[in-house]
Structures are given as C-alpha cells and as structure tokens.
Amino acid sequence: MALYLIERNFAEQLSLTPEGKASINQVNAEVGVNWLYSFLSADKKKTYCLYEAPNPELIREAARRNNVPADVIIPVSEIKASAFA
Numbered sequence: 001m002a003l004y005l006i007e008r009n010f011a012e013q014l015s016l017t018p019e020g021k022a023s024i025n026q027v028n029a030e031v032g033v034n035w036l037y038s039f040l041s042a043d044k045k046k047t048y049c050l051y052e053a054p055n056p057e058l059i060r061e062a063a064r065r066n067n068v069p070a071d072v073i074i075p076v077s078e079i080k081a082s083a084f085a
Contacts, residue, residue: 001034001052001053001054002052002053002054002055002075003050003051003052003075003076003077003078004050004051004052004053004056004059004073004074004075004076005048005049005050005051005073005074005076006048006049006050006051006059006063006070006071006072006073006074007046007047007048007071007072007074008046008047008048008049008063008068008069008070008071009045009046009069009071010044010045010046010047010069023066024066024068027062027065027066028062028066031058031061031062031065032053032054032058033051033052033053033054033058033059033062034051034052034053035049035050035051036049036050036051036052037049037050038050050076056073056075059073060073
C-alpha cells in the first residue's frame with residue numbers, strides 16, 4: 001500500500017482517549033486505510049500523521065467519517081537511515 005503524510009490543522013490541542021482511538025481505528029479499517037503514527041507540532045495546532053492507504057480519496061473519506069480534518073495529503077516514500085550507513 002502507498003504511504004501518505006497528512007497535515008491536520010486544529011484550533012486547540014487534540015486529546016485522544018483510548019475509546020476515541022479505537023473508534024478511529026474501526027472507521028479506518030472499514031474504509032481500508034491504516035493509521036501508522038502521528039506527530040504533534042510544538043504549538044499543538046497541527047498533527048502530521050503517516051497512513052497507509054490505496055489512495056488519498058479513502059483517507060479523505062475516513063477523515064470525514066471520523067470528523068477530523070485532512071487539510072493536506074502528500075504521497076511519500078520511506079527512506080531508512082540504515083540505508084545510508
């Protein structure tokens with residue numbers, strides 16, 4: 001599956017409960033996308049999330065159903081540091 005980096009803009013810090021995470025993962029599974037991990041910006045107004053998905057449209061669908069933004073979706077490739085050692 002392809003990798004995508006998603007930038008999400010939030011007006012305030014995102015707080016995710018275990019139940020909220022389970023709900024997001026359930027919707028993602030139904031849509032066919034896989035949330036790998038996320039980073040929170042220093043100002044706590046953006047998250048950067050790495051997803052596996054067949055295409056960006058499915059990421060947008062999961063975001064819509066999860067009621068979270070998906071402001072920017074960028075296709076990315078993985079480069080491991082060990083490849084340069």
